[in-house]
Amino acid sequence: MADVQRYDNYIDGQWVGSDRYQANTNPSDLSDVIGEYAQADAGQVEQAFAAARRAFPAWATFGIQARADALEKVGVEILARREELGTLLAREEGKTLPEAIGEVARAGNIFKYFAGECLRQAGETLQSVRPGVGVEVTREPLGVIGLITPWNFPIAIPAWKIAPALAFGNCVVIKPADLVPGCAWAIAEIISRAGFPAGVFNLVMGRGREVGEAIVNARDVDAVSFTGSVGVGRGIAQACVARGTKVQLEMGGKNPQIVLDDADLKVAVELCTQSAFYSTGQRCTASSRIIVTEGIYDRFVEAMVERIKKIKVGPALEQGVDVGPVVSEAQLEQDLRYIEIGKQEGARLACGGERVKCGTEGYFLAPTLFVDSNPSMRVSREEIFGPVANVVKVKDYDEALAMANDTEFGLSAGICTTSLKHANHFKRHAQAGMVMINLPTAGVDYHVPFGGRKGSSYGPREQGRYAQEFYTTVKTTYIG
Ligand SMILES: NC(=O)C1=CN([C@@H]2O[C@H](COP(=O)(O)OP(=O)(O)OC[C@H]3O[C@@H](n4cnc5c(N)ncnc54)[C@H](OP(=O)(O)O)[C@@H]3O)[C@@H](O)[C@H]2O)C=CC1
């Protein structure tokens, strides 16, 4: 471990070391240590907030051209380094290299998009109901924002929280997931050279129980944006609401993917494979709940199993690999536990279910499909967050729709059909924040709203111009 590089926190424009460092390990090859990353303590989190608070008044009124230029610079550099950063992402998280490069490109484009948003901020001018009085409605930054991000999108999710926060004039303290600090550190390093004043952006790495909680409970935090598990998200919401701190949560999903009798079978199989297994199923938009009408059910299951057998599982950086490893031992244990639960509940295991041996020691799991499941099984109701999906047979569209909506979540919902009538009806009646017609439930654009209903999300949407709802506050001015 002698030549493993150490990476520090970034506070008030300085790289700050720690007495504790955590190894960042490659889930495709446990002998590969990417680096050692500083673990912040509560004192450093406090310093980061104090620096952000000091920087806020000047940043809030910084010229919009200079703000846009700095964000544009970050986006351009991320895009220029997409292969290098994609390799880092694939190493630390386990996405395949093409997926990882795609995610890096998404992050670069997000910074460029929000560079443009700096210049597009607009208000409204109205007449007052009182003669001779004018009314203006404008938006202002909130102050200092705490950002807590998960491991499954190590660069895109930090980007889609950092970029709007800074674009709209806020200062930031971010804690990335301890499993994958490398990409967030790389963003911080780029930001450190892009022209932002000291204290505007701060990176504090470490465990959620320590650094995450210190962010949520910081005296100086004006708002918290979180993506991760339902349990942690709800705890953060309670702490924030108790203090009147604005909060935004993106959490789990149990996204339904309906396949109707009239679907194009090839299209249906391909998009269900994408939804369930690509990115190792580790997406809150993944679909592990495939609902199929009885006329196509047998043909669908047979074709799906054939397709899954062609999926190549292996190290994320190996050419031709479709599905990389599970991110960690804990997540692998969770996936295997659900596979056992599915078997005990009486779902039929059509393929997968076991670990896969590759040339390196890593957390490889075969894409797993349960069939003949029923909707009350835990594998049909609970988020697994791995390459594990199950298929349920229904009579017709009406039953499929009712089953799709019968969940505590509401992030993404998909339908595969050639019927315009059913597609239109589903678009209107699916209880989800995002609806996909003849497309996988996962895989979203960066310039349009992202978020869900029910237990999946809380607070305003992320991404695109809708991001301003969370990152700004509205002021109404009356002019006599
Ligand atoms: N919706 C989504 O996009 C995601 C959903 N999940 C779901 O969550 C499950 C568990 O994954 P996991 O990584 O443990 O998710 P967590 O919710 O634990 O982690 C998300 C982020 O929150 C931090 N965190 C953890 N505990 C606290 C806390 N008490 N206060 C403040 N921040 C905290 C984590 O820190 P750290 O991990 O560094 O300790 C991480 O940065 C998955 O199996 C999946 O079902 C997971 C990831 C993304």
Ligand SMILES: O=C(O)CCC(=O)C(=O)O
């Ligand atoms: O499907 C996508 O493109 C985004 C998914 C996502 O944001 C998540 O899993 O947290």
